[in-house]
Amino acid sequence: xSSPNSILRIVVISVITIAGTCFSPxxxxxxxxxxxxxxxxxxxxxMAVQNQVTSDLMRQPEILGTAVGIDTAENPVLTVYVDRxxxxxxxxxxxxxxxxxxxxxxxxxxxxxxxMARPPGGGVSHTARQAxxxxxxxxxxxxxxxxxxxxxxxxxxxxxxxxGQQYILSNYHVFEADIVNGGNNRKATTGDPIIQPGxxxxxxxxxxxxxxxxxxxxxxxxxxxxxxxxxxxxSGRVRTDGAILEIGTISRSTVGASINQAxxxxxxxxxxxxxxxxxLNATIxxxxxxxxxxxxxxxxxxxxxxxxxxxxxxxxxxxxxxSLMVEDVATNPRAVGLLFAGSSSTAIxxxxxxxxxxxxxxxxxx
Numbered sequence: 473x474s475s476p477n478s479i480l481r482i483v484v485i486s487v488i489t490i491a492g493t494c495f496s497p498x499x500x501x502x503x504x505x506x507x508x509x510x511x512x513x514x515x516x517x518x519m520a521v522q523n524q525v526t527s528d529l530m531r532q533p534e535i536l537g538t539a540v541g542i543d544t545a546e547n548p549v550l551t552v553y554v555d556r557x558x559x560x561x562x563x564x565x566x567x568x569x570x571x572x573x574x575x576x577x578x579x580x581x582x583x584x585x586x587x588m589a590r591p592p593g594g595g596v597s598h599t600a601r602q603a604x605x606x607x608x609x610x611x612x613x614x615x616x617x618x619x620x621x622x623x624x625x626x627x628x629x630x631x632x633x634x635x636g637q638q639y640i641l642s643n644y645h646v647f648e649a650d651i652v653n654g655g656n657n658r659k660a661t662t663g664d665p666i667i668q669p670g671x672x673x674x675x676x677x678x679x680x681x682x683x684x685x686x687x688x689x690x691x692x693x694x695x696x697x698x699x700x701x702x703x704x705x706x707s708g709r710v711r712t713d714g715a716i717l718e719i720g721t722i723s724r725s726t727v728g729a730s731i732n733q734a735x736x737x738x739x740x741x742x743x744x745x746x747x748x749x750x751x752l753n754a755t756i757x758x759x760x761x762x763x764x765x766x767x768x769x770x771x772x773x774x775x776x777x778x779x780x781x782x783x784x785x786x787x788x789x790x791x792x793x794x795s796l797m798v799e800d801v802a803t804n805p806r807a808v809g810l811l812f813a814g815s816s817s818t819a820i821x822x823x824x825x826x827x828x829x830x831x832x833x834x835x836x837x838x
Contacts, residue, residue, distance in 0.1 A: 609738030625670020
C-alpha cells in the first residue's frame with residue numbers, strides 16, 4: 473500500500489456536476505421581495521409542485537434529482553437535473569414541460585461525480601499534523617480506514633455538545649462507513665480511535681497521526697436523512713472552544729439556508745473557501761461503499777438538501793466531506809449545513825438543524 477494510490481473518503485453522488493442549462497423559463501416579472509428561504513411564499517409554491525412531481529420524474533433513470541432554484545430573473549423555479557451522459561438525454565429534455573402547475577422548470581445537465589485531487593488552499597495547511605489541542609476544519613478520519621489497496625480520509629468538521637460532552641462532528645462515510653470485514657478484517661466500532669491527520673495524509677500509516685477522539689457509532693445511514701457521525705473528544709486533544717482553521721470560533725446558534733446566501737467552509741482539501749447557496753429542498757440519490765474503495769453498500773435518496781455552487785471544485789472537493797458550512801460573516805458565523813457530497817460544479821449539504829436533531833446535539837460556540 474502506498475500513498476500515491478490512496479483515495480480520499482468521499483461518497484459517489486449521482487446528482488451532480490452542472491454542465492449547462494438546456495432551457496429555462498423566461499420571466500419579465502420582478503423577483504419576489506424578501507429572503508428566499510423555505511418560509512418564503514414563492515419558494516413554498518415551487519416546493520409544493522416539486523413534492524408532487526419529483527417521484528415520477530426520478531422514475532426515469534436519466535433524471536437524477538430536483539431542487540428549488542432560481543432563473544436568470546431570480547424567480548424561484550423547479551430545477552431538474554438530467555444525466556448528460558445518458559444516450560437519450562436530449563429526448564428526456566424535450567419531453568419535459570416548461571412548467572408544472574404554473575411553476576417554471578429549469579433543466580440543468582449534470583455529469584457524474586469524479587474524485588479529483590487538489591492541494592489544500594488558504595493560508596494554513598489543513599493536512600499537517602497540528603500541535604495539541606487541534607483546531608477543526610482539518611484532515612482526519614477513522615484510524616483503520618484502509619482496505620483494498622487504498623486508504624481514505626476526510627475532514628474533522630466542527631465541535632458539538634451531546635449530554636454535556638464534546639464531540640467532533642463529521643460524516644458517516646468519513647468515520648463509520650466500514651460495515652464489512654472485507655479488505656481490512658474490521659468494521660467501524662464504538663471506541664475506535666479517530667485520528668488527525670487522516671490516513672490519506674500520513675502515507676496510510678496511523679503511527680504518523682495522533683488520536684484526538686473515539687468513535688461513537690450512530691448509524692445515521694441508511695435509514696435517516698443525514699450523513700453524520702461523531703467522535704468523543706479525548707481530553708486536551710481538541711480546542712474546547714471548537715475553533716475552526718481560518719474561520720475561528722463560531723456561534724452556538726444556527727441559521728437556515730436561503731437562495732443566494734453567502735457561505736464558507738474550512739476543509740481538508742480546499743481549505744477555506746466561499747460560495748453561495750444555489751438551491752433548496754433538493755432530492756438527490758447517493759451511492760455508498762461498504763469500506764474504503766469497497767463495493768456498493770446501498771443507495772440513499774436524500775430529501776430537503778442544500779445545494780451550493782461549486783464551479784471547478786473550488787468550494788468543495790474530495791476529502792472535504794465532513795466540513796461545516798457556515799454563513800460568510802467575519803465573527804462567530806452561524807452553522808448552515810454539514811457538507812457531505814459534491815462534484816466539480818455542485819456541493820450538497822445536510823441542513824445543520826436536521827443533523828443536530830438526529831444527534832440530540834448543539835453546536836459548541838459563542
